[in-house]
Amino acid sequence: MDITALKAAVAADIDARCNDLAVVSRRLHAHPEVAFEERRSSALLVDFLSKNGFGVETGICGLPTAFRGTYGKGKPVIAFLAEYDALPKLGHACGHNLIAVASLAAALASRRAVDALGARVAIFGTPGEELYGGKAIMAAAGAFDGVDAAMIAHPGGGGRVLMNTLACETLKVQFKGVAAHAAGAPELGVNALEALIQSFNAINSLRQHIRSSERISGIITDGGEAANIIPAHAAAEFIVRAENDTLLDALKKRVMACFAGAAGATGAKLKYSWGERYATMISNVALAKLFHENMRSLGRAIDLGENTMLYFSTDVGNVSQLVPAIQPMVTIAPPGVMIHTPRFAKAAATSDALIAMLDAAKAMAMTAVDLLSNPETLKKVKEEFRRTIKGV
Numbered sequence: 001m002d003i004t005a006l007k008a009a010v011a012a013d014i015d016a017r018c019n020d021l022a023v024v025s026r027r028l029h030a031h032p033e034v035a036f037e038e039r040r041s042s043a044l045l046v047d048f049l050s051k052n053g054f055g056v057e058t059g060i061c062g063l064p065t066a067f068r069g070t071y072g073k074g075k076p077v078i079a080f081l082a083e084y085d086a087l088p089k090l091g092h093a094c095g096h097n098l099i100a101v102a103s104l105a106a107a108l109a110s111r112r113a114v115d116a117l118g119a120r121v122a123i124f125g126t127p128g129e130e131l132y133g134g135k136a137i138m139a140a141a142g143a144f145d146g147v148d149a150a151m152i153a154h155p156g157g158g159g160r161v162l163m164n165t166l167a168c169e170t171l172k173v174q175f176k177g178v179a180a181h182a183a184g185a186p187e188l189g190v191n192a193l194e195a196l197i198q199s200f201n202a203i204n205s206l207r208q209h210i211r212s213s214e215r216i217s218g219i220i221t222d223g224g225e226a227a228n229i230i231p232a233h234a235a236a237e238f239i240v241r242a243e244n245d246t247l248l249d250a251l252k253k254r255v256m257a258c259f260a261g262a263a264g265a266t267g268a269k270l271k272y273s274w275g276e277r278y279a280t281m282i283s284n285v286a287l288a289k290l291f292h293e294n295m296r297s298l299g300r301a302i303d304l305g306e307n308t309m310l311y312f313s314t315d316v317g318n319v320s321q322l323v324p325a326i327q328p329m330v331t332i333a334p335p336g337v338m339i340h341t342p343r344f345a346k347a348a349a350t351s352d353a354l355i356a357m358l359d360a361a362k363a364m365a366m367t368a369v370d371l372l373s374n375p376e377t378l379k380k381v382k383e384e385f386r387r388t389i390k391g392v
């Protein structure tokens with residue numbers, strides 16, 4: 001088998017399909033759906049896969065908008081991860097429309113590699129990345145068992161293949177107080193909003209004494225009803241981040257002490273619940289090098305980078321703890337245009353962005369060719385995974 005010709009064939013497959021892929025990307029972008037509500041987006045991708053020879057299971061792991069599509073038989077299994085959730089009010093300001101299309105394109109093109117070399121490709125529809133950690137739930141339910149390597153490409157304002165990201169957990173808190181007339185009888189009230197404000201102030205003080213890599217961010221989602229009523233209810237959402245599980249556990253305790261202190265000071269009752277944990281992302285260097293080389297062969301400049309910490313979190317981290325994984329960041333916006341901003345949402349709809357992400361899709365499919373065509377290559381990737389993640 002001529003590997004160079006096979007790589008050219010998978011790249012040509014994506015070029016030939018480029019108009020259809022552009023339609024999918026535009027549709028996803030034009031109808032943004034937030035975490036776990038991606039019904040149309042998920043259905044659009046499932047339909048495309050089913051019409052192109054993939055066996056697709058929907059609603060896996062108890063998540064209605066999750067899916068798994070597979071093509072081929074046996075081992076190894078090379079997986080692509082698709083995300084398609086948008087951000088509240090900002091739409092596709094994280095460019096997940098492009099992630100979906102890149103993984104879709106890579107999966108479809110990889111059929112040629114499977115036809116020539118055997119084995120299997122899979123595409124996982126992984127919902128709710130922004131808010132609920134869909135991959136964390138899927139990982140815990142065993143969705144990625146049996147996968148040999150996983151790839152996903154994320155659009156960004158700068159490009160690099162290797163990175164680590166912070167572990168994080170989301171926190172929902174509420175304080176319950178007692179309503180009272182704010183002027184007529186404030187002494188009868190217990191002010192839930194004051195409890196929340198004291199919590200924010202305590203956390204602001206805490207920030208001086210935590211590691212520079214740790215992050216605590218929050219918003220008030222309920223601050224009361226009217227200025228003439230002492231708020232009987234107040235609520236907030238936070239995200240707490242640290243470099244690893246041990247540090248995150250310790251930081252969570254210190255954050256909760258801030259809320260408990262505010263409850264004690266004000267007399268308001270505290271209730272809280274933690275969400276799914278997003279694990280630290282550890283990129284597989286051997287896999288990253290293959291992707292990097294394939295991107296360069298397409299004439300697309302991208303830094304290999306190194307496994308240093310980027311200060312955000314992704315549920316791809318949960319996959320990277322189970323399976324050798326990479327999440328290259330591909331430049332689609334000018335430097336300084338950051339994800340989660342209205343400018344980035346605009347950039348995610350441009351044809352330049354799509355072309356860049358389709359190059360990433362080609363490089364992912366070409367990397368699948370590398371892995372399927374040479375057992376030694378996959379062995380190296382898996383050996384590194386065992387050494388760095390499992391410590392054996």
Ligand SMILES: [Zn+2]
Pocket residue numbers: 094130339340
């Ligand atoms: Zn995001």
Ligand SMILES: [Zn+2]
Pocket residue numbers: 094095096129154
């Ligand atoms: Zn994202």
